[in-house]
Amino acid sequence: MPALNMTSFQTSHLRSLESEAIFILREVVAQFKNPVLLFSGGKDSITLFHLAQKAFYPLPVPFSLLHIDTGHNFPETLAFRDALVEKFGLRLIIRKVQDTIAERGWQEAQDRFPSRNWLQTFTLLDAIREFGFDACIGGGRRDEERSRAKERIFSVRDSEGKWDPGLQRVELWNIFNGRIHQGENVRVFPISNWTELDVWEFIQKEKIELPSIYFAHQRQMILWKDKWLAVFPSLKIESTDHIETLSVRYRTVGDMTCTSAVPSHASNVKEVIQELQNTRISERGQTRIDDQVTDAAMEDRKKMGYF
Numbered sequence: 001m002p003a004l005n006m007t008s009f010q011t012s013h014l015r016s017l018e019s020e021a022i023f024i025l026r027e028v029v030a031q032f033k034n035p036v037l038l039f040s041g042g043k044d045s046i047t048l049f050h051l052a053q054k055a056f057y058p059l060p061v062p063f064s065l066l067h068i069d070t071g072h073n074f075p076e077t078l079a080f081r082d083a084l085v086e087k088f089g090l091r092l093i094i095r096k097v098q099d100t101i102a103e104r105g106w107q108e109a110q111d112r113f114p115s116r117n118w119l120q121t122f123t124l125l126d127a128i129r130e131f132g133f134d135a136c137i138g139g140g141r142r143d144e145e146r147s148r149a150k151e152r153i154f155s156v157r158d159s160e161g162k163w164d165p166g167l168q169r170v171e172l173w174n175i176f177n178g179r180i181h182q183g184e185n186v187r188v189f190p191i192s193n194w195t196e197l198d199v200w201e202f203i204q205k206e207k208i209e210l211p212s213i214y215f216a217h218q219r220q221m222i223l224w225k226d227k228w229l230a231v232f233p234s235l236k237i238e239s240t241d242h243i244e245t246l247s248v249r250y251r252t253v254g255d256m257t258c259t260s261a262v263p264s265h266a267s268n269v270k271e272v273i274q275e276l277q278n279t280r281i282s283e284r285g286q287t288r289i290d291d292q293v294t295d296a297a298m299e300d301r302k303k304m305g306y307f
Helices: 006-031 043-056 075-088 097-104 117-131 146-150 196-206 269-276 283-287 297-304
Strands: 035-038 064-069 092-096 135-137 154-157 185-188 217-224 227-230 244-249
Touching (some): 006 043, 006 135, 064 097, 064 117
Antiparallel strands (some): 154 185, 217 227
16 A cells, blocks of 8 residues: 655645635625624634735735724734735725723723623624624634534624524535525634644745734743733733743734743744644643633523624
């Protein structure tokens, strides 16, 4: 029996995933009137944008980008987002959680690491209603977190933006049902069948640029409950905190308040891939504090309208 050619297998595997994602993106444009790409400046949404470019070339990407700005973003991510928008002449819509808080007169949690993930759900739903989006394309993957595995590629949300895991539609033979009632919308996940490693191998193959935060860099950190968190302006430093300057990188990009880094010396895509091949912990399981509040933290947020 001939030996398995891993390079050939990897190329074939990535080509299959790419073809599926491109097919899904084209289905979105064919079935919906006003789709939008949910864009955070993270590796998954950047990969989605790259796939959209390939799907509709030589025409421009036929939908806008929507960023829900929590106000706790990493500066490197915002700088990358703005540079990408300027480079490709994209339409970027930004809606801020801070505006939602002010408009509704809400009082934020006074925790030491106050996440706005719950609050950004309301900002997102307001934006969907404001612009009449009927399909929101996101970078969710089934290997991120357990509740993601319950979700279909076309995930229907009701008129209030809520998700019911018991009302998911069957998706046999790559047939995606985008039929919705007035006021409903669909969250679409074209890279749902990808893993974190698949994304990085695709980034390597396609030579996709990413924010510097994904690679090893020196940053001031504190250790909190086995998580390395960055020192940032609104962080309340306590007397028991020991600030260290470490070489770290981020596996996922969320709020600075709830996203931890991993110690790393991986300075390029190849080295990141080598690290991932030796880990058994999911990116969100290792780095997102707010996903670990309860066993169903992510699912509870999704039921309310989260990404």
